[in-house]
Amino acid sequence: MQLTPEQQAAVTIRDQDVVLKAAAGSGKTRTLVQRYLALLEDGLSPPQIAAITFTNKAAREMRNRVRAEIQKRLNTEPAATQSTPWQNALAQMDAARISTIHSLCREIIQSAPVLARLDPRSQVADDPTVAQLKVHAVDKALLE
Secondary structure (H helix, E strand, O other): OOOOHHHHHHHHOOOOOOOOOOOOOOOHHHHHHHHHHHHHHOOOOHHHOEEEEOOHHHHHHHHHHHHHHHHHHHHHOOHHHOOOHHHHHHHOHHHOEEEEHHHHHHHHHHHOHHHHOOOOOOOOOOHHHHHHHHHHHHHHHHHO
16 A cells, blocks of 8 residues: 555655654554654664554554564565664564653653652553543542
8 A cells, every 4th residue: 555645754754753643544553664664774773763652552563563564574685685784673673662652751750760750660550540540530520
């Protein structure tokens, strides 16, 4: 499937961050994967690229697609040339910053908890806990 002109621009633009905002099924993940691969082609390594999503499912999907695309590129190269940047990228995928905004913020906070004025043992709340906190906040607001 071809990228739209807007998606292609998001893949090729450099020297600035890119934010994609669109409806479900519009090709955001496909566009981000292509941008990620283009940045790898430019010589960056997975730990140098941050790809941030809002859900764990989207982050897993993006990581899996990037890994599959790298593997596909390796499979099309002659065996003699496989000590390429693609092999290095594949080896570094476990260190790739493909995560949710929550995970990125947690990583930043845990690297300097004193500056953030937070308990270094703090954690991101799971979905059931978040749901309970929302109900409690609404109840409290209505009572006040």
